[in-house]
Amino acid sequence: MKISINFFPSIKLFQGRPAIKIKILAYESSIAMPELNLIFECTLGSFVVNGQDTGQKKLLGCTDGSGETSVFIVGPDIGGDGKLTVSFQENSNPIGHQPYHFEATAHYALNFNVIGDYAMADGIQSNKVQAILTGTGPVVHLDNRKLNLSITGAASFEQNKITQATSIETDSKGNANFELYDTNAAGETVTLTGVMDGSKAEPTIININFQANLDCEASPPSDGQYIRTIFVYTIGDHTYLLRQRKCDHLVSVHKLLTGGLQGEQVSTGQKWVNFYDLLFPFTLGDEQYVFGLAKVFINSSTSAYKSYWIIAKLDEKGNKVIVDHDYYNCSYDVGFAYRSGKDQFIYLHSNDINDNGQYPYIIQKILPDGKMVRTPTEEKSWDCFYGATFFFSMEDKEYIYIHTKDPSLKAFAYELNKDGTVGEQSMSNTWEYYYYPEFAYYIGGTHYYAGQRFYDNYWFISYIKSGGVPEAQIEGENKWDTDYQYMIPFSIDGNQYFLRQDQSESHWYITQLIAGTNMGDDTDNSDNH
Incomplete structure (x- = not known):
């Protein structure tokens, strides 16, 4: 018995996907072959039966009284080429092949x-x-x-x-x-x-x-300076102290405990590929984020960029998940995050002179999902580089304080508008010395700021008066044992503290801040760890 097969394909669409209906006529010597039991197999797609995609590539069927039957094959939305094979059920011998093509619908x-x-x-x-x-x-x-x-x-x-x-x-x-x-x-x-x-x-x-696996223990800094970035952040009921050191990019996170103590290390020894010269936290809703800016980075798409930045979610162990990143054509040196009105912003200021002989700053808005709005909220310049800077909030208003090492030793405070831009000046003065670092804090209804005299390590505490006016420094009688490049304020159980740390391998103190212009007691130090 010599049976032949004729195929009559027609293009169809099934639930938005490409499909093909193939009519099949079986005959022998021009005589139709009724009720012939057949096997149908397709190489691409699957058979549709009674309006349902079976997901199967093999189907049993038979011809009708006129020797005809048909199959309906639905293909992938990306299209492609397939082949239908028709065989006898009794012995699986193939009796015909029909190639077909699906046009992509997606x-x-x-x-x-x-x-x-x-x-x-x-x-x-x-x-x-x-x-x-x-x-x-x-x-x-x-x-x-x-x-x-x-x-x-x-x-x-x-x-x-x-x-x-x-x-x-x-x-x-x-x-x-x-x-x-x-x-x-x-x-x-x-x-x-x-x-x-x-x-x-x-x-x-x-x-x-x-990145190459750096090892600060095996290859310590040749100049003995352990450069770091340090900040404090809170998740839930716990406060954490994060340090990243430049020599091997190691991130260490410790819990901060009641009484102003550095507690257990909770990080796992992770090293971030980039060392972030600027690193500061902010919150959006219940989520903790960090902004980081690296001046030396390995993942630049072009050498024209001067810095690489990230915004990342941060967990209790210092692990981060990047939600946004990009590059700047400027290398920024100081900055902070702040909330003004209903929105979150970041402020960045550069020590690089621009074409106008000034020192640029930029303010950018952060969206609720952690993404940065690429169009700057404000992009202007200061007349000199103000390395000592911090943000403070009082009387339902937000302010920025800036102070320069420039021979003028100028210091200013400006109100920050609700749209995030720099507003009216609230204070203008000239200090006798350059004070760096400096930070603001709040105790019992009174606003303060504190820091150290850059030249000889004398510390100071002074008041910030109503209207956003930092007063002249009230210096302590005794100076510290060394200059501290890092000063980080934090609060636990309603008490104010700050960490001060230098650029040696590990030398730091935690000190309580009390009402008035005297310093409280040291509550912890590196010798205890």
């Missing part, structure tokens, strides 16, 4: 976003990467899409294993998170490649940087 793009920072190449820390799948078309399916990934160099998708190819599936939003590890201690740039399974699009390729 188009997809795959992008990668490094959300954890560029990691140290120690085989332990990872680059946390988010794959982001987007699509266009009448019907787009982002969930449960298979992504095929590969990585080069000494990088791996698994810790303590060499796994350089893997597949992951997207969530309902088209996102999928994964981690990359690297064991090349010298650091390297590796290539990450990804493509959606079945897609004919060009693969997405990006470079991922792993």
